[in-house]
Structure formats: C-alpha cells, structure tokens
Amino acid sequence: MRIKICGLTRSDQTTAIAALAPDLLGFICVPQSPRYVDPLQIQAMVDPLPPALTTVGVFADASLAVVAHTVKTGGLTGIQLHGNESLDFCREIKQNFAQTEVIKALRVRNAADLDQALAYGAVVDTLLLDAYHPHQLGGTGETLDWAMVQGFQPPVPWFLAGGLKPDNVATALGQLTPQGVDVSSGVERSPGDKDSQRVAAFITAVRSLDFVG
C-alpha cells in the first residue's frame, strides 16, 4: 500500500515527515489554495529528500508550460492533475513526461464520475479518487461515499483520498482495495501546517494493515 502525504508547505516539516517513510509527498501548485507553494519553495523542500521518495506537484488546469517549469525547477518526480483536465491534455502531459508518474485526480459524486475515471485510466499512470466539494478542489476533509466506490477496478493503480485520518483509514481499507491512500487535512493543525505525530499515526495505521492477511 502506497502512502501519499499531501499539502506540505514547510521545509522542516517536509524533512521530518520524509523520515517517517511515506511513499509520496505532494506539493500544491494551485495558487488559490492556502497550501500553495511556488517552484522555488518546492525546490528548497525537495532538494534534501531521498531520491526514492516520489515528489508530486499538484496542479489544477495549469498550462503545459507551467507544469514543465514547476517540475523542472522543483525537481519533482510526479504530476497530479486535480482540475478539469481533458483526456487529451492528460495524454499530452504523459507524452511530455514519460519518466514522471502522472496521476489524474477525479472528484467523485456519482457512478458517472467513476466511469469517467475509468476512461482516464487509459492515458495516465495512476488515478486518485477524491471527494467532491462545490467550492474547493481539494484538501477539504470531506469523505467520499465509500460504498459507491466498492468494486472500482481501473486498469491502473488508484489512490483513495478525501477526509482520511489516522482513525478512519483502517475502516476505509476494510471496505475498499486501492493501491494507495492520500491524506492532507486529516494530519494538519491548520491548512498547510502538518502535525508529524498525526502523520506518524496515519502511516502506522496503514502499515499495520499490510501485515494482516
């Protein structure tokens, strides 16, 4: 099970959280977000990290040029597309970043959204299912309707996101079988201010399930 901790904004917290051995760290490249960090801030946070850690820039309807500049300057190894990017745009991103993990996030309201997610599975490396919120793109703390997602089996690995916390992630993984989990606000004191103890509790909760049957 891969673990992605998303929405890091501070170097000291990023280094401390990297030492807890998550698999991916996410940096929000969406200017409207309270967790936004610019390419040079990302570079400062990513530079000291072990290369095995996948470092993901999270974008929403950014241009190819902005994505390219941020990935290069920040030294990122993953791209998450969290807006209303088309299939064609996702395909173009994948063609331009062949060595980079491309993740398409879908905010799920109904079964039609899940069907749409399956289509994106043909053009990206990984999918991420997040909760829908009418006014915010991500980091909302809202949970998905897990029952609706049961049986979701895309052609590529997928992450469960949306409202996960140290004390509900085991329940979620008892109902669903994603290849990864993503958390942001469930391990924060306030937007962008990560609590290492909560991150450690989240990682322990997930890793302890890796040893169960």
Ligand SMILES: O=C(O)c1ccccc1NCC(=O)[C@H](O)[C@H](O)COP(=O)(O)O
């Ligand atoms: O976190 C943000 O502020 C954000 C803003 C704009 C687009 C995406 C954003 N976050 C993307 C993520 O991958 C979050 O981890 C995901 O939405 C889950 O968040 P949470 O429900 O708080 O765990």
